[in-house]
Amino acid sequence: MKPATREIVVFAMLGSVMYASKLIMEFAPNIHLIGVFTIAFTVVYRKKALYPIYIYVLMTGIFNGFATWWIPYLYLWTVLWGTVMLLPVNIPKRIQPVVYMLVCAAHGFLYGTLYAPAQALLYGLSFQKMVAWIIAGLPFDCIHGVSNFFCGILIMPVISTLRLAERNMGKA
Numbered sequence: 001m002k003p004a005t006r007e008i009v010v011f012a013m014l015g016s017v018m019y020a021s022k023l024i025m026e027f028a029p030n031i032h033l034i035g036v037f038t039i040a041f042t043v044v045y046r047k048k049a050l051y052p053i054y055i056y057v058l059m060t061g062i063f064n065g066f067a068t069w070w071i072p073y074l075y076l077w078t079v080l081w082g083t084v085m086l087l088p089v090n091i092p093k094r095i096q097p098v099v100y101m102l103v104c105a106a107h108g109f110l111y112g113t114l115y116a117p118a119q120a121l122l123y124g125l126s127f128q129k130m131v132a133w134i135i136a137g138l139p140f141d142c143i144h145g146v147s148n149f150f151c152g153i154l155i156m157p158v159i160s161t162l163r164l165a166e167r168n169m170g171k172a
Helices: 005-027 034-064 073-086 096-123 127-136 138-171
Strands: none
Touching: 005 034, 034 073, 034 096, 034 138, 073 096, 096 127, 096 138, 127 138
């Protein structure tokens, strides 16, 4: 799984695009393209998609601080990556957009639930307090899930663009 020099450059740029997209979308809480990029990169690069994903995670920590809120980032995006890796590679073309949009939405709806165990461990929350924390965050998770669904419209165009770029790089 060792990346070639060209891949290192491409993955660094893709991780930077993820981070830049998050900065651009800061004005709209819980609305971003990180799920879109995670799914698209996973479909195109499979295992190697972890490189740009973790470049994004590292950049987030570097520029926003390696605080306790950042620790769940070490696994949150891997859950989405793993979910996409478990999907069949040969999903019929006509249903790919809907499948990817639903997976993206599900990750948004479950974000607080996925985040909660780390919060519970870091802050010594009981199971009941962790559940209360999840419930308190449900309105934000709803915004996240719905926005991920609609942002998911961009997944197939990103996949197509990446595949075209990869084909053209092979000719260069």
